[in-house]
Amino acid sequence: MLKNWLHKKLSGNNNEKLVVGPEDENLSGLNLKEVLDAHSAWKEKLENELSGASSEPIDVKNTANDHLCTFGQWIYGPGKTKYSKLPEYETARKAHANFHTAAAEVVVEHQSGNTEKAQNLLKTKFRSASNNNQLELVRLFTAAKE
Numbered sequence: 001m002l003k004n005w006l007h008k009k010l011s012g013n014n015n016e017k018l019v020v021g022p023e024d025e026n027l028s029g030l031n032l033k034e035v036l037d038a039h040s041a042w043k044e045k046l047e048n049e050l051s052g053a054s055s056e057p058i059d060v061k062n063t064a065n066d067h068l069c070t071f072g073q074w075i076y077g078p079g080k081t082k083y084s085k086l087p088e089y090e091t092a093r094k095a096h097a098n099f100h101t102a103a104a105e106v107v108v109e110h111q112s113g114n115t116e117k118a119q120n121l122l123k124t125k126f127r128s129a130s131n132n133n134q135l136e137l138v139r140l141f142t143a144a145k146e
Contacts, residue, residue: 027141028082030074036134038070039099043130046106046122050115057111064104066097071137079140088136088143095129095136102129 025032048054066072075093083089102125109118 027144028074028078030071030079032137032141035071035074035137039130039133042099042103043122043126046103046126049107050110050118050122058107060104060107060111063107064100066100069100071096072100083140083144086140086143088140092136092140095133099126099129099133102126 045054045058049058062068067076075089075096079089102121106118106121106126109115109121
């Protein structure tokens with residue numbers, strides 16, 4: 001299932017929904033679906049921040065820090081130990097770091113009073129970083145399973 005989605009995504013089909021089967025879901029203690037869902041939730045979290053619907057301001061420092069979330073802890077821990085020799089590992093690590101940097105940039109601009117710029121970043125840089133993060137994570141899972 002992962003390979004089919006990855007192939008379609010690389011071919012330019014951005015409408016293909018990722019369906020993860022039990023055989024592809026876990027990799028050395030990391031659940032792919034949970035990690036993808038957690039990172040997808042950032043879009044809504046950022047939208048809530050920009051609209052004022054957030055119950056408390058997002059902490060920029062924690063947002064930018066790519067080793068605090070479940071995937072970050074895994075990629076700098078068990079993932080690094082087991083898969084750092086794969087070229088997909090470093091690409092996924094960088095994509096994940098870029099995702100967190102892009103999310104933090106949205107927050108910084110908003111909290112600086114530049115909400116219009118923050119909204120633009122959310123629709124452009126963050127969206128691109130989010131898509132790339134998902135793609136590279138699936139590439140890493142696929143390479144590691146082979």
